[in-house]
Amino acid sequence: MARIPVFTIAILLFFIASFQASSATSKPTGLSMKLIRRDLLFPGNLTTFQRIRRLVQLSVRAQNFDSFPSRNQSEDNVLVRLPIGRVPESYAYVVEFKIGSQFHPVKLLMDTGSENNRFRCYNNECVYNIQYGATSRRNSARTKGVASFEAFQFPVDTVHTTVINDMIFGCSNDNPNIDFANGQISGILGLSRGPDGLASQLAKRGIIENRFSYCLVPFHDVLRQLTILRFGDHIPLPVGNLQYTDFILYPGRNHYYVELLDISVGFQKKGFESIPGMFELRQDGLGGSLIDSGTVVSTIDENTIGRNAYKEVMAEFQAYYDKKNFGRKVGQVEEKFELCYYNKAGFRDFVTMTLHFEGGDYFIDGKYMHYFADEEEEGEGYFCVALFKSSKTILGAWQQQNMRIIYDMNGGGFQWITETCANDHFP
Numbered sequence: 001m002a003r004i005p006v007f008t009i010a011i012l013l014f015f016i017a018s019f020q021a022s023s024a025t026s027k028p029t030g031l032s033m034k035l036i037r038r039d040l041l042f043p044g045n046l047t048t049f050q051r052i053r054r055l056v057q058l059s060v061r062a063q064n065f066d067s068f069p070s071r072n073q074s075e076d077n078v079l080v081r082l083p084i085g086r087v088p089e090s091y092a093y094v095v096e097f098k099i100g101s102q103f104h105p106v107k108l109l110m111d112t113g114s115e116n117n118r119f120r121c122y123n124n125e126c127v128y129n130i131q132y133g134a135t136s137r138r139n140s141a142r143t144k145g146v147a148s149f150e151a152f153q154f155p156v157d158t159v160h161t162t163v164i165n166d167m168i169f170g171c172s173n174d175n176p177n178i179d180f181a182n183g184q185i186s187g188i189l190g191l192s193r194g195p196d197g198l199a200s201q202l203a204k205r206g207i208i209e210n211r212f213s214y215c216l217v218p219f220h221d222v223l224r225q226l227t228i229l230r231f232g233d234h235i236p237l238p239v240g241n242l243q244y245t246d247f248i249l250y251p252g253r254n255h256y257y258v259e260l261l262d263i264s265v266g267f268q269k270k271g272f273e274s275i276p277g278m279f280e281l282r283q284d285g286l287g288g289s290l291i292d293s294g295t296v297v298s299t300i301d302e303n304t305i306g307r308n309a310y311k312e313v314m315a316e317f318q319a320y321y322d323k324k325n326f327g328r329k330v331g332q333v334e335e336k337f338e339l340c341y342y343n344k345a346g347f348r349d350f351v352t353m354t355l356h357f358e359g360g361d362y363f364i365d366g367k368y369m370h371y372f373a374d375e376e377e378e379g380e381g382y383f384c385v386a387l388f389k390s391s392k393t394i395l396g397a398w399q400q401q402n403m404r405i406i407y408d409m410n411g412g413g414f415q416w417i418t419e420t421c422a423n424d425h426f427p
Helices: 048-062 198-204 309-323
Strands: 011-014 030-037 071-073 078-081 093-099 104-111 120-122 125-132 141-155 161-174 187-190 211-215 227-232 243-245 247-250 253-258 260-265 289-291 299-301 340-342 353-357 360-364 370-372 382-385 388-390 393-395 403-408 413-418
Touching: 030 141, 161 187, 198 211, 198 227, 243 360, 253 413, 260 309, 299 309, 360 413
Parallel strands: 011 187, 078 125, 104 187, 289 393, 299 388
Antiparallel strands: 011 161, 030 093, 030 227, 071 078, 093 104, 093 141, 120 125, 125 141, 141 161, 211 227, 211 403, 243 413, 247 253, 253 289, 260 353, 299 393, 340 382, 353 360, 370 382, 403 413
16 A cells, blocks of 8 residues: 555545556446445335435435536645535445455445546646535535545456456545445545546546446335446446437536426427527536436526526416316425425326436436325325536436436447336346
8 A cells, every 4th residue: 555644534535536547447337336325324114205205305405506626726735616515425326445454344325426637746646636516515525535546446347356456546534524424434436527527537547438327216216226327347238228418528617517408398389499509518517417316306497598497487387287277286395396286196197307417318207207295294285397407417316216317438438228227137
């Protein structure tokens, strides 16, 4: 193990950097990891509904994005204002693997929106200082520490593992306002498309091809089957009409941006494509459309050029249910959803939504466009349109249920196809 300073590790922020050193395999293969949904780690004897409600409540903190990274360099460190205005507690999925010569198990929050190539090196030491959210916010989450080298053990299948030496990660010793529940979570696994994202670095070393995939088991079924995070050759060949759209590459931004043209509620397009660039990233750093598994519930930009996309989409949902004489649930629900109705016994015709990307249509089944409150818990059950307003349009985890999702940085872009995710088993 390389010489590093000794610190008390309060949080492990996982980084992969371009100066890793390890022998590569002769042919890129694959890796697979189990994804644990965050709510399964909540303490207490909670019902499925209670767990999901808590997860959604955490996700409310993820609704607002700030401007993109800016640096304030000093002699001692680099201050980075991360582009995502959410705190780490709001992430949806956890990955578990082992670290160190003793292969100590750690749990990291999976985030396709995180990458941290933000070190300042001097005197044989590389340090970082990262803040989550706007610098002007009181009590913003922050972490400081040094870059450290260690061996990481990843599963290859149910029996075999592979050890990759000299992986670099952020070893933090100062973490104000960061509180991972119950101390079970050690940090964040960054899966952005940046050069220091996990998939990018493993591909650079010839261990895998530069792509990863998952198929999110429906939230109410997760106790019966876990979701699998797959890399490289472990990604199954989809059966059927695989759709895709290219990633949009914005300078200095390594999130998974895509080109959104229009939105349909039911089978009626809103006609947003008549306004060129309505969903594009704006000069102020807001706007844009992206894929982000760290966001639980999808968001729609309320500040789009020319028209308010969020307001118009929600108006379509309201018109649909008002026409069917559903009783509106008045007042704010605990989950903070804007549009909720009381259930009708036997009703199943929940309206769908389609995101029309350049090159393909992402169809969201009605049961994954809504949040359903349990009747036994609430006395009188209700459902809500599962969307939040934001300054960006984000396809989050809730609307990715039962969908094979592939991030292909080899030129294949963002790919998707409907799949029964409970049938996806560990290799």
